[in-house]
Amino acid sequence: MENKLQALKSMLHEINDLRAAANVIYWDQTTYMPPGGGAAHGRQLATLARITQEKLREPKLRELLAELEAYGQSMPYESNEASLIRVAWRDHEKARRVPPDFQAKVKAHQSESYQVWANARPENDFAAVQPYLEKTLDLSLQYAEYFPDSAHVADPLIERADYGLTVDILRELFSKLRDQLVPLVQKISAKQAMDNSSLFQFFPEQEQLNFGRKVIEQYGYDFNRGRQDKTLHPYMIRFSGNDVRITTRVDENRFDDALFGTLHEAGHALYELGINPSLAGTLLAKGTSSGVHESQSRLWENQVGRSRPFWTYFYPQLQKTFPEQLGKTTEDEFYGALNKVTPSLIRVDADEVTYNLHVMIRFDLELDLLEGKLAVKDVPEAWHARYETDLGLRAIDDRDGVMQDVHWYDGYIGGAFQGYTLGNIMSALFFEQALKAHPEIPTEIAQGRFTTLRGWLEQHIYRHGRKFTAEELVQRVTGSPLMIDPYIRYLQKKYGELYDL
Numbered sequence: 424m425e426n427k428l429q430a431l432k433s434m435l436h437e438i439n440d441l442r443a444a445a446n447v448i449y450w451d452q453t454t455y456m457p458p459g460g461g462a463a464h465g466r467q468l469a470t471l472a473r474i475t476q477e478k479l480r481e482p483k484l485r486e487l488l489a490e491l492e493a494y495g496q497s498m499p500y501e502s503n504e505a506s507l508i509r510v511a512w513r514d515h516e517k518a519r520r521v522p523p524d525f526q527a528k529v530k531a532h533q534s535e536s537y538q539v540w541a542n543a544r545p546e547n548d549f550a551a552v553q554p555y556l557e558k559t560l561d562l563s564l565q566y567a568e569y570f571p572d573s574a575h576v577a578d579p580l581i582e583r584a585d586y587g588l589t590v591d592i593l594r595e596l597f598s599k600l601r602d603q604l605v606p607l608v609q610k611i612s613a614k615q616a617m618d619n620s621s622l623f624q625f626f627p628e629q630e631q632l633n634f635g636r637k638v639i640e641q642y643g644y645d646f647n648r649g650r651q652d653k654t655l656h657p658y659m660i661r662f663s664g665n666d667v668r669i670t671t672r673v674d675e676n677r678f679d680d681a682l683f684g685t686l687h688e689a690g691h692a693l694y695e696l697g698i699n700p701s702l703a704g705t706l707l708a709k710g711t712s713s714g715v716h717e718s719q720s721r722l723w724e725n726q727v728g729r730s731r732p733f734w735t736y737f738y739p740q741l742q743k744t745f746p747e748q749l750g751k752t753t754e755d756e757f758y759g760a761l762n763k764v765t766p767s768l769i770r771v772d773a774d775e776v777t778y779n780l781h782v783m784i785r786f787d788l789e790l791d792l793l794e795g796k797l798a799v800k801d802v803p804e805a806w807h808a809r810y811e812t813d814l815g816l817r818a819i820d821d822r823d824g825v826m827q828d829v830h831w832y833d834g835y836i837g838g839a840f841q842g843y844t845l846g847n848i849m850s851a852l853f854f855e856q857a858l859k860a861h862p863e864i865p866t867e868i869a870q871g872r873f874t875t876l877r878g879w880l881e882q883h884i885y886r887h888g889r890k891f892t893a894e895e896l897v898q899r900v901t902g903s904p905l906m907i908d909p910y911i912r913y914l915q916k917k918y919g920e921l922y923d924l
């Protein structure tokens with residue numbers, strides 16, 4: 424059995440290496456590639472996607488998994504061996520449905536589509552991306568067709584990112600959440616608006632980057648095992664357990680975009696860097712789902728980065744960095760400015776209370792597109808209409824409308840956004856448990872110390888990689904299934920205090 428396990432591991436290592444190589448190409452494409460490099464990059468990504476898929480479907484892999492199945496089941500559920508065999512089966516079964524040529528076609532298309540979006544967005548040129556988005560929709564539907572036993576056409580796409588979740592479950596969860604959020608937004612709107620003008624001044628790029636870098640180093644992001652580069656739409660990417668990179672963007676006319684984007688991506692990176700090295704090179708060395716991943720980015724961005732103790736520690740330093748801009752703004756005022764609740768147009772810059780409304784708009788539009796209720800050519804208007812209904816705002820163009828997020832332009836339509844709201848919900852579940860175990864965490868944050876919190880997250884979440892599904896992880900950590908109550912409690916307490924509700 425040892426030999427067979429070793430053989431399985433070597434096959435999985437190759438798959439892992441191919442994926443890492445594809446990640447390097449993607450990272451290059453979205454950071455430093457000269458414009459001429461796009462076509463070749465797309466072809467290379469397609470080739471790698473095809474070979475990866477072929478390897479995941481290999482009969483030899485299936486044979487090994489079958490021979491190892493009983494052995495895996497005889498081992499403790501959470502052992503590396505049992506988990507590896509269990510998760511590899513799941514990945515293999517899924518890969519068997521999807522032909523390698525299809526994977527290659529999708530990758531080539533996504534790569535080209537990203538390039539077109541990158542050029543079209545600054546020009547506000549939806550007409551340029553429309554045919555690409557139409558093809559993306561076709562490919563998304565085609566992907567779903569490989570899973571004909573699904574209850575809803577979006578289910579296979581959601582499952583790619585958040586295993587175990589379906590449209591039915593999410594619709595119910597989102598509607599419960601909406602019922603709590605909308606009255607909270609209304610209560611806050613009735614109060615006097617916070618002044619956040621201090622955030623909208625000129626903050627030079629290098630100082631913004633330096634400050635963010637200092638914070639994430641203190642979080643525990645290790646620049647010997649990562650780096651930060653600029654891109655159009657920030658993301659985190661893993662090349663190996665010792666090379667997990669983040670990207671960011673800077674708007675010199677506002678302070679919050681770069682910093683909170685940096686804290687967000689660093690949260691993703693801490694998760695990947697905290698995975699047990701004994702899982703390296705296997706299919707388990709990766710965050711377990713989009714929702715759990717976002718729970719970590721949102722936790723470090725919001726529960727920590729937008730908290731009062733965080734700014735008790737960092738605000739004096741920030742004032743020293745930007746004495747002209749912030750010298751006259753008190754910590755109280757600054758904390759209020761950062762947590763101003765107000766309907767806005769851009770998801771990534773939205774406050775914590777209205778943020779999920781942005782996600783729900785995208786989730787519903789994805790379903791409408793996949794169900795054939797909405798044509799791609801009508802999405803810009805549908806987008807504006809939903810923003811008017813849900814947030815009372817209308818973007819003046821598509822750049823800040825349907826073209827603001829990269830997801831539909833370098834991925835599938837379907838399954839792209841629910842992870843953010845799941846992440847918000849889970850971030851509160853996990854943070855509440857961390858505080859129960861270590862009530863001293865807020866005091867430590869106020870002293871710029873993050874090791875207790877990071878250690879707890881590493882112990883309970885990070886080190887497991889993909890061993891447990893999101894559902895299993897939530898159950899293990901909290902003792903209950905996924906629920907929205909801790910998240911609502913968190914929002915009500917924080918914003919109740921801020922807005923005197």
Ligand code: ZN
Nearest residue numbers: 687691717720
């Ligand atoms: Zn994220």
